Amino acid sequence: MSSAIARAAVxxxxxxxxxxxxxxxxxxSHRDRLLRWGAPVLIAGLALIAWELVVWWNQIPHYILPSPxxxxxxxxxxWGTLSASLLMTLQITFLALAVAIVGGVGLAVxxxxxxxxxxxxxxxxxxxQVTPIVAIAPLILIYVDSTYAALLxxxxxxxxxxxxxxxxxxxxxxxxxLQSLFELYGATRWQTMRFLRLPAAMPYFLGGLKIAxxxxxxxxxxxxxxxxxxxxGSGLAYRILEAGxxxxxxxxxxxxxxxxxxxxxxxxTLSLLSHLLLRKWHESALEREK
Amino acid sequence: xxEASLAAPPLAAKPTLVExxxxxxxxxxxxxxxxxxxxxxxxxxxxxxxxxxGCGKSTAxxxxxxxxxASAGRIVWNGNVEIxxxxxxxxxxxxxxxxxxxxxxxxxxxxxxxxxxxxxxxxLEALDLVGLVDFAKAYPRELSGGMKMRVSIARAxxxxxxxxxxxxxxxxxxxxxxxxxxxxxxDLWRSRRFTVxxxxxxxxxxxxxxxxxxxxxxxxxxxxxxxxxxxPYPRDDAFRTSQAYNDWCRLASAALKRAMGEA
Numbered sequence: 001m002s003s004a005i006a007r008a009a010v011x012x013x014x015x016x017x018x019x020x021x022x023x024x025x026x027x028x029s030h031r032d033r034l035l036r037w038g039a040p041v042l043i044a045g046l047a048l049i050a051w052e053l054v055v056w057w058n059q060i061p062h063y064i065l066p067s068p069x070x071x072x073x074x075x076x077x078x079w080g081t082l083s084a085s086l087l088m089t090l091q092i093t094f095l096a097l098a099v100a101i102v103g104g105v106g107l108a109v110x111x112x113x114x115x116x117x118x119x120x121x122x123x124x125x126x127x128x129q130v131t132p133i134v135a136i137a138p139l140i141l142i143y144v145d146s147t148y149a150a151l152l153x154x155x156x157x158x159x160x161x162x163x164x165x166x167x168x169x170x171x172x173x174x175x176x177x178l179q180s181l182f183e184l185y186g187a188t189r190w191q192t193m194r195f196l197r198l199p200a201a202m203p204y205f206l207g208g209l210k211i212a213x214x215x216x217x218x219x220x221x222x223x224x225x226x227x228x229x230x231x232x233g234s235g236l237a238y239r240i241l242e243a244g245x246x247x248x249x250x251x252x253x254x255x256x257x258x259x260x261x262x263x264x265x266x267x268x269t270l271s272l273l274s275h276l277l278l279r280k281w282h283e284s285a286l287e288r289e290k
Numbered sequence: 291x292x293e294a295s296l297a298a299p300p301l302a303a304k305p306t307l308v309e310x311x312x313x314x315x316x317x318x319x320x321x322x323x324x325x326x327x328x329x330x331x332x333x334x335x336x337x338x339x340x341x342x343x344g345c346g347k348s349t350a351x352x353x354x355x356x357x358x359x360a361s362a363g364r365i366v367w368n369g370n371v372e373i374x375x376x377x378x379x380x381x382x383x384x385x386x387x388x389x390x391x392x393x394x395x396x397x398x399x400x401x402x403x404x405x406x407x408x409x410x411x412x413x414l415e416a417l418d419l420v421g422l423v424d425f426a427k428a429y430p431r432e433l434s435g436g437m438k439m440r441v442s443i444a445r446a447x448x449x450x451x452x453x454x455x456x457x458x459x460x461x462x463x464x465x466x467x468x469x470x471x472x473x474x475x476x477d478l479w480r481s482r483r484f485t486v487x488x489x490x491x492x493x494x495x496x497x498x499x500x501x502x503x504x505x506x507x508x509x510x511x512x513x514x515x516x517x518x519x520x521x522p523y524p525r526d527d528a529f530r531t532s533q534a535y536n537d538w539c540r541l542a543s544a545a546l547k548r549a550m551g552e553a
Binding site: 181184185186187199 | 374
């Protein structure tokens with residue numbers, strides 16, 4: 001008798017299993033999403049509140065550590081100057097990134113077509129990469145008349161290498177049997193490039209692009225620090241230097257905040273681009289089956 | 291040469307399509323992959339190269355395809371060979387993961403600058419031959435291992451080749467899928483009248499499929515035995531369980547064992 005009840009209870013549980021399970025999974029994924037965005041926002045909020053309280057409690061002067069609210073005030077008050085600087089920095093970053101893409105991919109294609117070109121030029125690309133940009137920025141500023149062009153060159157130098165290196169690797173990693181197949185069907189070099197090697201290099205290129213996006217911003221900022229100490233410049237780095245000279249620490253923080261937000265925005269944009277381009281076929285963009 | 295003790299009428303002589311004459315292949319590192327390899331492939335024939343791994347059977351296939359050069363010897367084709375006359379199927383499906391099944395099959399025609407619109411029918415027909423016309427828009431990752439191999443075969447057939455070179459195409463598939471594809475390949479071969487050179491290390495597969503088995507020995511790779519499997523076509527699952535099939539398998543196994551003993 002009792003066993004019959006137990007069996008019925010088991011059956012009841014099993015019978016009702018389907019939809020609650022699916023519901024639970026749905027709820028779980030919803031919770032995951034909430035956690036993914038909610039948790040960092042919560043932590044950041046708590047940290048800001050703690051910061052505000054510490055400054056207020058200890059009456060720390062604003063020229064040493066401004067409170068978050070003061071930074072925000074400064075951001076709003078100085079928006080006119082800061083937004084112009086932000087625009088300038090963005091311009092340099094994206095222009096440098098664009099030139100790095102064209103140059104990096106173009107050179108990678110050349111490298112993969114000719115060992116001669118690769119062997120003669122690759123060492124110089126490495127030299128450009130390993131020389132700290134802070135060390136050569138002052139020189140570039142001396143030799144290039146226009147500050148704008150000098151900043152662009154500096155940002156380009158740091159952004160260009162990851163694209164070149166990754167794209168070269170990608171172009172050379174096309175499946176060998178597919179290459180044989182192209183040969184079998186009498187494909188021209190250009191056809192092999194267009195239909196096989198470039199698509200195969202796409203995930204590698206996008207990986208390099210993600211790194212290069214951040215580096216272009218860093219290059220633009222670092223170069224402007226070098227330029228700013230020489231008294232020229234109007235980007236965000238210059239605003240930081242200028243505010244530092246004037247002990248306007250809240251504005252320094254405001255400029256810093258803008259730089260961070262720009263970096264995050266660049267990363268998210270490039271991640272989204274990568275996802276959109278690869279979602280149909282590449283492992284990195286596919287949900288793993290469970 | 292093992293003359294079939296289960297002697298059936300000898301194969302009707304088929305005009306030769308391609309012949310390897312005294313082919314040697316030495317790799318740059320000094321490895322002798324092939325030595326004095328002679329083989330003739332008749333038109334519309336189904337020939338298997340059977341041998342242990344490392345016996346150079348894949349190399350021989352690549353030489354026939356023109357994907358590798360011979361160090362010595364000649365490859366003689368009866369008549370002109372044009373691009374598209376040779377189809378090649380690898381052990382892996384070797385599909386472009388970024389392209390749909392349709393675009394993968396379209397590739398050989400695209401490389402010959404035929405526009406998509408002009409050959410759409412042909413591509414769909416090739417997909418239809420392997421039973422995948424409904425999956426034209428699917429990406430390789432959405433297909434099973436067997437289906438991917440079918441797409442690979444469709445791609446090789448889309449140019450209507452004279453000869454289909456297959457390099458252990460079904461070795462990575464599960465047995466049920468392999469049997470099914472064996473049957474489908476035989477149907478295609480009989481209906482489309484192309485020639486097949488099939489590389490395998492499976493005695494059972496070579497007996498089931500081919501008219502003639504060339505047994506290869508290793509280091510250096512060479513043909514040491516020829517077995518004519520005279521069992522009639524169509525061969526089907528009944529053949530797979532028949533006594534005759536068993537006898538052919540025993541014969542081929544013995545030849546393979548001898549070949550490996552010689553190595």
